[in-house]
Amino acid sequence: MRHYLTVLGLVLLPICCTASFVTDCAALSTLLPGKVFYTNSTVYDSSVKSYYFVEERLNPTCIVRPTSTSDVAIVVKYTADCPSALLSIKGGGHSPNIGAANADVGVTLDLRTLNAVSIQSGGLITSVGAGALWQEVYRVLDTYGLAAVGGRVATVGVGGLITGGGLSAFSPEHGFACDNVVNMELVLASGAIVNANETSHADLFAALKGGQNNFGIVTRFDIRSFQQPDYWGGGVEYTSDSDEDQILAFAKFKDPENFDPHAEIEQSFLYTAADNSRISSNNMFYTKPVVNASALADFTAIEPQLSNTMRISNTTDFAKEMAMYQPADTLAVYATTTFNVSLPALQSILGIWNTSVHELSHIKSLLAVLTFQAIPPVPPASGPQNSLGFTPNSHPERDLVLCLLSNYWTDASASAEIQAATQSLLEEIEAITQKDGVDVRYKYMNYAAKWQDPIMSYGTTQVEKLREVAAKYDPSGFFQAKVPGGFKLSRS
Ligand SMILES: Cc1cc2nc3c(=O)[nH]c(=O)nc-3n(C[C@H](O)[C@H](O)[C@H](O)COP(=O)(O)OP(=O)(O)OC[C@H]3O[C@@H](n4cnc5c(N)ncnc54)[C@H](O)[C@@H]3O)c2cc1C
Structure with missing residues (x-):
C-alpha cells in the first residue's frame, strides 16, 4: 500500500506500508532523522536498560526518542496508518508487568526525552514533560519551596503514575496525583494534538485519569503546585x-x-x-x-x-x-x-x-x-x-x-x-x-498484576463512559489494537 503521511495538516512523505517491523522503523527513520535507534547503539541499549524491572528489558525493532509533541504525532500517525505497525509507550519504565511499556517487536516510543519541567503562574502550576521522572520534578520545585502530588520514589515516571491514579505523601490532603492535573497535552489516534482540561475535551480529560494509554499519548501534564515547607x-x-x-x-x-x-x-x-x-x-x-x-x-x-x-x-x-x-x-x-x-x-x-x-x-x-x-x-x-x-x-x-x-x-x-x-x-x-x-x-x-483488570474495577458506569470516550476520540480502536501493552479497555 502506498499513501501519504499527514500530520498537523502537512503532507510529509509518501510512505510505503509493508508487513514488516523493519520497514516501519526505516520509514520512521526517514520521517524522524536522528531520533530512531537500533539495537547495539548506545541510545537503544541505555533505553532498554532503563526499565526498572528485568522482564521489561525487551528488544523492540527500534526505539524512537521524540524531542517534541509533533514527533509523537508523527509516530502515532504512522503506526495508525500502517497495518503491520505495533507501538509500545514508555514513560519512566517502572511497570513490573511484562509488555506494559515495551515489546520484543515493533516500535517503542521512549518519552524520556520529553522531560522539561517549568513553573508557571507564580508557582501555582508546574508544566511537566510526560517522560520526566519525579526526581526531576522535585528538584525544580524544591528550589522554589514548592511541592506537587507525585510519586514517593525518585525514579518513578510521571506518565504512568499520573495516568494510573498516583499515590503520594500529599494524597491524604490533595487526593490522587491525577486529580491535581489541570491540563494534559496529548496526541490522539488520528495524530491530532489536543489539550484536555475541565473546559476543553472534559470527557477525555476525566478518562485519561485512570485510563493510562487507552485514549492518547500524554506529552505534557500541567499540575497544581503549592508552597511546601520542609x-x-x-x-x-x-x-x-x-x-x-x-x-x-x-x-x-x-x-x-x-x-x-x-x-x-x-x-x-x-x-x-x-x-x-x-x-x-x-x-x-x-x-x-x-x-x-x-x-x-x-x-x-x-x-x-x-x-x-x-x-x-x-x-x-x-x-x-x-x-x-x-x-x-x-x-x-x-x-x-x-x-x-x-x-x-x-x-x-x-x-x-x-x-x-x-x-x-x-x-x-x-x-x-x-x-x-x-x-x-x-x-x-x-x-x-x-x-x-x-x-x-x-x-x-x-x-x-x-x-x-x-x-x-x-x-x-x-x-x-x-x-x-x-x-x-x-x-x-x-x-x-x-x-x-x-x-x-x-x-x-x-x-495491579497483569492478570488483574483494574479498569473493570472502576465499575460499569465508568466503563461505559470510558467506552464512549474511546469511540469518540479513537473510533478505530488504535490504542487497544496497536498499542498492546498495559491494561486495556475492552470495547464491548
Ligand atoms: C520503585 C517503584 C516505586 C513506586 N512508587 C509509587 C508511588 O509512590 N506511588 C504510586 O502511585 N505508584 C508507585 N509506583 C507504581 C507506579 O506508579 C507505576 O509502576 C507506574 O505505572 C509507573 O509509571 P512509569 O511511567 O514509570 O511506567 P511505564 O512502565 O513507563 O508506564 C506504565 C504504563 O503507563 C503507560 N504510559 C506511560 N506514560 C504514558 C503517557 N505519557 N501517556 C499514556 N500512557 C503512558 C505505558 O504505556 C504503560 O502501559 C512505584 C513503582 C515502582 C517500581
Whole structure:
C-alpha cells in the first residue's frame, strides 16, 4: 500500500506500508532523522536498560526518542496508518508487568526525552514533560519551596503514575496525583494534538485519569503546585516481634475518626528467603514541619527499632531515600486489592501472607513484601472528575485500605511458581475481605498484576463512559489494537 503521511495538516512523505517491523522503523527513520535507534547503539541499549524491572528489558525493532509533541504525532500517525505497525509507550519504565511499556517487536516510543519541567503562574502550576521522572520534578520545585502530588520514589515516571491514579505523601490532603492535573497535552489516534482540561475535551480529560494509554499519548501534564515547607518523614524498621502492635496501630490510624490530612504511611512486612528473615518497615510522612507528629506516634513508639531515619527534610531528599529501599534489577510481580479498614481482616491477611511466603522459602532470591496504605479521600464535589469510580461524597473513602503484594526475585525459573502463589494468595485475601463484608471493588491500576483488570474495577458506569470516550476520540480502536501493552479497555 502506498499513501501519504499527514500530520498537523502537512503532507510529509509518501510512505510505503509493508508487513514488516523493519520497514516501519526505516520509514520512521526517514520521517524522524536522528531520533530512531537500533539495537547495539548506545541510545537503544541505555533505553532498554532503563526499565526498572528485568522482564521489561525487551528488544523492540527500534526505539524512537521524540524531542517534541509533533514527533509523537508523527509516530502515532504512522503506526495508525500502517497495518503491520505495533507501538509500545514508555514513560519512566517502572511497570513490573511484562509488555506494559515495551515489546520484543515493533516500535517503542521512549518519552524520556520529553522531560522539561517549568513553573508557571507564580508557582501555582508546574508544566511537566510526560517522560520526566519525579526526581526531576522535585528538584525544580524544591528550589522554589514548592511541592506537587507525585510519586514517593525518585525514579518513578510521571506518565504512568499520573495516568494510573498516583499515590503520594500529599494524597491524604490533595487526593490522587491525577486529580491535581489541570491540563494534559496529548496526541490522539488520528495524530491530532489536543489539550484536555475541565473546559476543553472534559470527557477525555476525566478518562485519561485512570485510563493510562487507552485514549492518547500524554506529552505534557500541567499540575497544581503549592508552597511546601520542609516536613517530617523517613523510614523506620522493626523486628517481626512488633507485628501485632503494627497492625493495631494501622487499624487505629485508618479509623476515620483519626484522619489527619497531613499524615501518610506505607506499612510493610518483609520476608527474605535467603536468610529466612522477617522484619517490618514503615515509610511515614507528616507534611508539616512537626517532629513526632501525634498522628504517627503509635508507629514511632514501637520498639525495638532496627533503624530510624525520621527527620525534617524536603521532597527530593525523601524521594531519594525511598528509592534506596526499593529492590531494582529484579523480576517482580505487584498485585493489589482494596477493603474498608477492619482489624480482624488486617490480622488475618498478615497471618495468611506469613504462611504463604514461608512456603516459598526454597526460592532463595525471593523478597516478599506485604504493604498496607491508604486510598486517599475523594476530592471535594467541586473538584475535577476522574475515571476511578469514586463519586464525591458517595463513600467514606477515609477508611479505605490498599493492600499491595510485591514479590521480587532473580531466578527466572521461579517466575511461574511465584506468579501462581501471588494470585492464589490474593484470592485468599479477597475471600477474607468478602467474608468480613469489607471488600471494595476498586483495584489500583499502578499496583495491579497483569492478570488483574483494574479498569473493570472502576465499575460499569465508568466503563461505559470510558467506552464512549474511546469511540469518540479513537473510533478505530488504535490504542487497544496497536498499542498492546498495559491494561486495556475492552470495547464491548
Ligand atoms: C520503585 C517503584 C516505586 C513506586 N512508587 C509509587 C508511588 O509512590 N506511588 C504510586 O502511585 N505508584 C508507585 N509506583 C507504581 C507506579 O506508579 C507505576 O509502576 C507506574 O505505572 C509507573 O509509571 P512509569 O511511567 O514509570 O511506567 P511505564 O512502565 O513507563 O508506564 C506504565 C504504563 O503507563 C503507560 N504510559 C506511560 N506514560 C504514558 C503517557 N505519557 N501517556 C499514556 N500512557 C503512558 C505505558 O504505556 C504503560 O502501559 C512505584 C513503582 C515502582 C517500581
